[in-house]
Amino acid sequence: MSSFKGPRGTQDILPGEVEKWQYVESALTDLCYRYNYKEIRTPVFEHTELFQRGVGDSTDIVQKEMYTFTDRGDRSLTLRPEGTASVVRSFVQNKIYGSPNQPTKLFYSGPMFRYERPQQGRMRQFVQFGVEALGSDDPAIDAEVIALAMNAYKELGLSSLKLVLNSLGDKKSRSRHRQALVEHFQPYKEELCEDCQSRLATNPMRVLDCKKDREHESMHTAPSILDYLNDESRAYFEAVKSILDRMGIEYEIDPNLVRGLDYYNHTAFEIMSNAKGFGAITTLSGGGRYNGLVEEVGGPATPGIGFALSIERLLMALEAEGITLPIEDKLECYVVSLGEEAEQEAAAIVYQLRQAGIQVDKDYAGKKMKAQFKAADRLNAHYVLVLGEDELTNGQINVKNMETGEQETIALSTIVEHMKRELKGDA
Template identity: 60%
Template sequence: MINIPRGTQDILPKDTPTWRYVESKLNEIAATYNYKEIRTPMFESTDLFARGVGDSTDIVQKEMYTFKDKSDRSMTLRPEGTAAVVRSYIENKMHGDANQPIKLYYTGPMFRYERKQKGRYRQFVQFGVEAIGAENPAIDAEVLHMLYHIYTSFGLKSLKLVINSIGDMDSRTEYKEALVKHFTPHIGEFCQDCQNRLHSNPMRILDCKVDKDQPSVKTAPKISDYLNDYSKNYYEQVKKNLDILDIPYVEDASLVRGLDYYTHTAFEMMSETEGFGAITTLCGGGRYNGLLEMLDGPSETGIGFALSIERLLLALEAEGIELEAEEPIDLFVVTMPDTETHGLKLLADLRTSGISCDMDYLKRKVKGQFKQADRLNALYTVVLGSEEIASNQFKLKEMKSGSETVLPREEIITFIKERR
């Protein structure tokens, strides 16, 4: 027997209504903020992620699914969404559009070869937004408001939004130098990954899961002490905007986010629900000033976030929230052995009119067919017997109330549509 690849999952028909509901709600919320959907390829040039995500990150060094195509070019299944969206923004010259900033959202599978954990998969579905073309604390607040709106709209309550500023490029450069100076005397006590990152990306040492309890991590310099005046003022305005929008948040000077392209505002949404798991992060994001130029684009700035739908569903489960995402069918047609072809014809007419319907194909008795209608959550049933066909009078039964209505065949479609 061939089994499913480790770290992936089948989303079965009993679960797909919930997935469709969640994805539909995310799309609706994005539309209320005037974000437009973008769809990018599932694989891109490996160089896009090496340059855009950062060749010192765990994603690039350890987690990417990379392969050579038939022209010997290195391709990678996308591990995250931002780099691909920015690539499309540059390639399609969106910076020349009259409507700025460009506000985009996406939904799709991402691929990372990481250790299987609860709520984390090697193929997972990510929803993300990107606002490109405006460096303004107001749009940072808008993005954070959307993030908060999304999770609370599903009924989640045990949430914690953590924010920080990692400053502009000048502030980050000065801070990195301070970190190198601080960690150098102790670097031999750290894991090999942290030793490799000391000079290339020392900020990643601060969020290393292996060395998080090292004394020198706890005494490391804080980015807040290295912010220049512009970065400080920008961060203060972001916080004022969040206060105006009544968005609760917690500041954490150790939150730095690992990807190379982040500047200024960085944030994570956490679940504080008991039993959610050791990894409490639901979503992360931040501002990226310089990413477009790293990918040979214009000197525009952007901000965005990405969330895993799997972890959203896990948080809902942890808080005991059940989504009403059933997808009943409109009508189940009950047939007799000699009226099956009449049932097929009625189903065809109903379906071309946009009515969802089904009938029995296993030669069940009438009682068994009504049980099948219940299992399918049919709103109505109709019995096709020889007498009903001869008289053109059909009894529609509303399954929830049990009420019955007798109609000629030509009125069935109108009746169901009016009451649906």
């Protein structure tokens, strides 16, 4: 008999671990609603051209990492490698830009897919949580998105955090910087990796993001985008920093921070973990402004900014800082029964309790009473309800509080109301 395993770069999130995911996803959702961001859900695959145009042909994602296939209608489709392009496509397709409530503030969560070498915290299928704010070029919305990202980590208890900022400027600033980068790197071209040699012609700024050549001497002397910002771009960046200062959010400036996607301009940022033992790749999340992306996918001129974080890396950071999430692995009730009639009645009682909103379970393996009590212990049951043939004949049921050891016998007909009072405080 053959034995199947999950595809390389994927994982099963099992009971005992999945509760952590549920907790952080719920916390992130609550935070977004506090900031007045609404959830959006988009398809897990899109037309390939969306990512080619939206993410950028010169990016590693498009060139090397996308899961692309041809469907039966001979259409090229791609499993989404990131969330922003899909959200922007939906924003345009559904004419959300026509809503009187602007800017449009959205958040999303779901699986993304990238073909890269699997390693700790970096899978081929991973879960990304992100926010997008479309329709405002106010520096205050940049600061709001950054503040939301920082709060996402701090409210879960993380403290070893570093926020890094940069400005990529507007088109004019980037054009001047692009020329300076080409002139700077051209003498070293043959010493750089094949990817950087190609990027030098297509998108020179991406050379600064190369992981292979990061220690090359030319990287340390490359011209900074900050020296090529025009007055408008510089003023915008100063305004973003000023608002962050007023918020009391600390940050560092890194002129080599360019992000991995072609659609960014103006504000770019990353949040990193300084926790010991977190790993060589310290980035937790990143984002920035992407004025021009909406037009690229066929919509009206609309500014936008957003960020995305990896749930896997968030959980890794919590573990690195020794943070235990307040997750209770308890069962409210467990029904122990003995005898055929009692077992059938127990099934009805379990159903009635569940209908009343009470978490409850029972034995389905024909175990003896002692083994059923052991099962209740393993499940950390708060109360055990015991029903035998004698109790059934007398119309009664025994209720034991497993924390205090107290027991009482009550009328079977009142068990639902009794447990609602005990567990929910209902009168």
